[in-house]
Amino acid sequence: MRQIRRLLRRKLPEWAEAVTMLCALNSIAVLSLIVLFVAWEALPALLGWTGVSLTFENKWSVEHEKCGLYVLLVSSLMASMGALAMAIPVGVAAAIFLAEVIPGGLREAVRPLIELLGAIPSVLYGFVGLKVVVPTVQRLFNLYYGQTALTASIVLAVMIVPTIVSLSSEIISAVPVEYREASLALGATKWQTVRHIVLPTAMPGIVASAILAFGRAMGETVAVVMVAGTSTELARPFWDFLQPIYPMTAAIAMGFGEAEVGGAAYHVYFAIGAILLAFAFTVNLVASLLLRKAPTRVRL
């Protein structure tokens, strides 16, 4: 025992660098494992080796070997785009308010509350959506069923707004004070300065926050399962938000548990996962490229 301790005391400093390096490499290993596994398991479905081929037809029913990606892709895009359409105006306005209008003390009180809104578990959002938004939509539009694309968009909008607010307000506050002073000294009013100087400077960052929010909406699972409904076929064209949808994440969450390991359905779900993963990486790449132009260094 004492020998081991003496050995440790003597060797630890020499090993320290190697051990910490291994831990740092760990995150690369985890990411590559995820990518490799998802790609490997998705390959049979993508290449059609399992006999069940992925198509783009408007019909999704894995049990009947109909895998039309149209339903899932369009559903995911509908829900996320609808959510963005609601979240961007509100989120950016709130970010401007937090960064430009409100005095510092009050800002420090409001910001954590909005951040808390983003930390609420998605299963709780699903629960609240099911209890509040679903019946409201159903009554308002006189529908037979309250779980629609609109419902999913509303719930997702609330979930992604904090992402937009916190990142955008941080970037708007980081616009150098000299820019504002120059504009004000030339006789521009406060709002002319915000409109013509501050917002254009912060624009790459604001766009990046919206893109990150989009990524979050695409990857959101549990809340969407609870409020989006399950539809094997999009009954009406995609601009009709009053129909039930079936986003990609919901399809995995509902179907993966029942899929037999190594079976055709199993690989199909991994193929959807691969598409989701590709979306996530693209979103990250574009957002980090945009953030390089931001007036401050923000890390994702």
Added chain:
Amino acid sequence: MRVRSRSLTEKSVPVLCGLSTLLLLTIFSYICYLLSSGLEALRPAFLFSSILDGGILEPMVGTFYLFAGATAIVAPVGTLAAIYMVKYAPRGRLTRLVDAAINNLAGVPSIIFGIFGFTFFCKLLGLGICLLSGWMTMACMMLPIMTRSVEEALKMIPEHIREASLALGATRWQTIRHVVLPAAVPGILTGMVLSIGRIAGETAAILFTACFYTMRGLPQTPLDPTLTLTYYLYVLVLYMPGRLEPRQVFGLALVLFLLTVALNSVAFVFRAYCRRWRRWM
């Protein structure tokens, strides 16, 4: 005319922006108000009895087990990784690569962690659906936040303290062990709380890795499946709507909500404390 319309915008824009902020705060208060209807269900008989008797003891204890195990795995790994990135190779090629990996890992949707965990930990490593697989999956998810927070904390430590230690003849390891690490403790704790906060509300990732809703009793070993608050709520709402009274479901939701709020408040206080502490140093 021109001047008047301009002064109108001048006044209306801040009001509009304020209304948006108010809308968000209203949504937040409404959620609080809605969940507060579960307050009357929060009795010891509900909190501390088994799910078989209509309580939520197993999900609560299971959530705790899940947090504890995942944090125990990720805290040392994340801390050591951050030490390497900040102290050993601040500008190396490897550091940049790890940085990119962490960024992308943070953006991977949780359902992907779920299906990856299922294939890798449960099937390939043969662990099955159990607490241990859940821990590993969760640790993968927590890794980015844990590493980032410790990195931030380490960067906050003033350079002159480290230089003083090196100047006194301490080796690099001695400096890290006796100077850097003690100063980073608040940062490490913040990282732990923040990364628990990240997974506290997680359902999608444990759906296929750690939970069975047919399971009964508490997990005895790490190789048993578990129940968590999030998963139990998910199952109650989607698959067994009539199992608990609506009031009790709200109670369960409230417990989950309070847990999230508590974790975030603790992280908030820690962070504020860290900042003040740094100024003092």
